[in-house]
Amino acid sequence: MVFVKSHDISELTTELIGKQVVLGGWIEDLRKLGKMTFITLRDVSGISQIIVKGGLNDTLGEINRQSVVRVKGIVQETKARDFSFEVKAEEIEVLAKAIHPLPVDPIGRLESNIDTRLNHRALDMRNQKTASIFKLRHHVLQSLRKTLSEKKFLEITTPKIIGSASEGGADLFSLDYFGKTAYLAQSPQLYKEQMTIGLERVFEISNFYRAENSHTGRHLTEFTSIDIEAAFMDYDDVMDVLEYLVLEVYKFVSANCKKEQEVIGHAVEVPSSPFERITYKDCIEELKKEGEKVEFGDDLLDSHLRIIGKNHPGFYFLIDWPMKLKPFYIREKDEDTTLSRSFDLQYGFLELSSGGTRLHNPEILKARLVEQGLDPAQFTDHLKTFDWGMPPHSGWGMGLDRLMTTLIGVDNVREVVLYPRDPDRLSP
Numbered sequence: 001m002v003f004v005k006s007h008d009i010s011e012l013t014t015e016l017i018g019k020q021v022v023l024g025g026w027i028e029d030l031r032k033l034g035k036m037t038f039i040t041l042r043d044v045s046g047i048s049q050i051i052v053k054g055g056l057n058d059t060l061g062e063i064n065r066q067s068v069v070r071v072k073g074i075v076q077e078t079k080a081r082d083f084s085f086e087v088k089a090e091e092i093e094v095l096a097k098a099i100h101p102l103p104v105d106p107i108g109r110l111e112s113n114i115d116t117r118l119n120h121r122a123l124d125m126r127n128q129k130t131a132s133i134f135k136l137r138h139h140v141l142q143s144l145r146k147t148l149s150e151k152k153f154l155e156i157t158t159p160k161i162i163g164s165a166s167e168g169g170a171d172l173f174s175l176d177y178f179g180k181t182a183y184l185a186q187s188p189q190l191y192k193e194q195m196t197i198g199l200e201r202v203f204e205i206s207n208f209y210r211a212e213n214s215h216t217g218r219h220l221t222e223f224t225s226i227d228i229e230a231a232f233m234d235y236d237d238v239m240d241v242l243e244y245l246v247l248e249v250y251k252f253v254s255a256n257c258k259k260e261q262e263v264i265g266h267a268v269e270v271p272s273s274p275f276e277r278i279t280y281k282d283c284i285e286e287l288k289k290e291g292e293k294v295e296f297g298d299d300l301l302d303s304h305l306r307i308i309g310k311n312h313p314g315f316y317f318l319i320d321w322p323m324k325l326k327p328f329y330i331r332e333k334d335e336d337t338t339l340s341r342s343f344d345l346q347y348g349f350l351e352l353s354s355g356g357t358r359l360h361n362p363e364i365l366k367a368r369l370v371e372q373g374l375d376p377a378q379f380t381d382h383l384k385t386f387d388w389g390m391p392p393h394s395g396w397g398m399g400l401d402r403l404m405t406t407l408i409g410v411d412n413v414r415e416v417v418l419y420p421r422d423p424d425r426l427s428p
């Protein structure tokens with residue numbers, strides 16, 4: 001094929017000096033000096049200098065930066081500071097032209113605001129900082145899958161088009177499904193619980209949907225969730241899994257993404273462990289001491305979490321929430337039934353994950369649904385699985401996009417999501 005290349009730029013080595021290679025990429029910079037043209041060629045792996053001499057320049061013609069070229073040439077040593085090698089072109093072919101000016105500067109010399117970048121996201125991916133964020137995200141996903149598999153969790157994929165709500169009625173997107181109403185799944189909650197009856201330990205990494213009209217740096221209408229569910233585990237067991245997983249991700253990225261960290265300008269530091277475990281009750285006391293008017297049973301507002309987050313920077317668990325603040329599937333504590341076997345994993349003020357021990361007795365589960373104003377008839381398919389030998393089980397869900405913001409030190413999830421969806425953004 002005429003457009004196939006022999007090497008990525010990062011694969012050029014001293015052994016290749018004097019040998020012919022075929023490179024392909026984008027013209028990042030281009031300088032004409034008399035009969036010579038110096039091209040900085042970029043591909044996904046790096047940059048190389050290309051020297052184009054004499055008549056070959058005619059092949060190039062009038063060409064804009066960011067056009068795509070394929071170069072056949074000989075690898076040689078270079079005196080130029082920014083490059084390890086250069087390639088003396090023998091053939092050069094323009095495969096696709098780029099317009100000038102482009103809507104955003106892919107080199108990042110002229111900074112564009114996030115909305116402009118998101119409107120031209122594919123081009124933004126040629127900006128090395130943005131590309132590094134998504135290379136890092138790839139490594140995060142790799143690490144999550146590796147660690148959970150080692151912990152004997154099986155990866156599953158649950159449906160995203162569903163017939164009834166998984167997390168209660170609020171924040172559901174509905175759609176017409178051949179004359180019936182269907183919904184977009186808010187979480188894999190019910191399915192992952194059901195899977196414990198045969199697979200014991202499962203995980204899923206998928207997108208889920210919330211019709212939340214929130215305009216913050218941490219809410220999207222489509223977000224990626226990492227979910228686990230495990231039979232024969234209590235909430236502190238799955239908290240241990242979560243803490244281990246977060247630490248492994250930090251270690252993996254810190255060790256394997258050195259170049260990306262440098263380009264992003266943020267060093268990934270492995271957090272100290274164990275993560276502090278603060279009870280909801282202690283949290284209320286702490287807030288009262290700070291002069292907040294808050295009582296046991298109140299949900300923690302963003303302003304409260306900002307205070308707690310300031311006092312406890314980094315990762316910590318908030319545990320043992322009141323039952324009335326938790327979803328219908330969460331189980332109570334034996335010694336105090338007003339409290340639940342539940343937790344949130346926080347990073348400062350930011351909620352990263354929530355989870356807990358689940359109710360596995362169908363009668364109690366039905367009663368809880370009614371207590372929370374939900375109709376058990378809507379959960380028939382789910383409830384019947386509880387009559388087939390449902391083991392005690394626990395799990396959690398963690399927002400991948402939020403976890404990513406902690407790793408790269410930004411406060412807007414839109415930076416780490418390819419094409420974010422929020423109430424104001426449905427395209428591109």
Ligand code: AMO
Pocket residue numbers: 167186187188189210212218219220221222223225227228351352353354355356395396397398399400401402
């Ligand atoms: P919860 O609703 O707390 O729990 O969600 C779990 C985690 O998912 C992330 N998240 C979001 N991220 C971005 N935008 C959103 N709109 C958004 N909503 C949630 C957060 C949050 O902590 N089924 C339970 C989990 C479980 O108990 O297993 C659940 O969905 O990081």
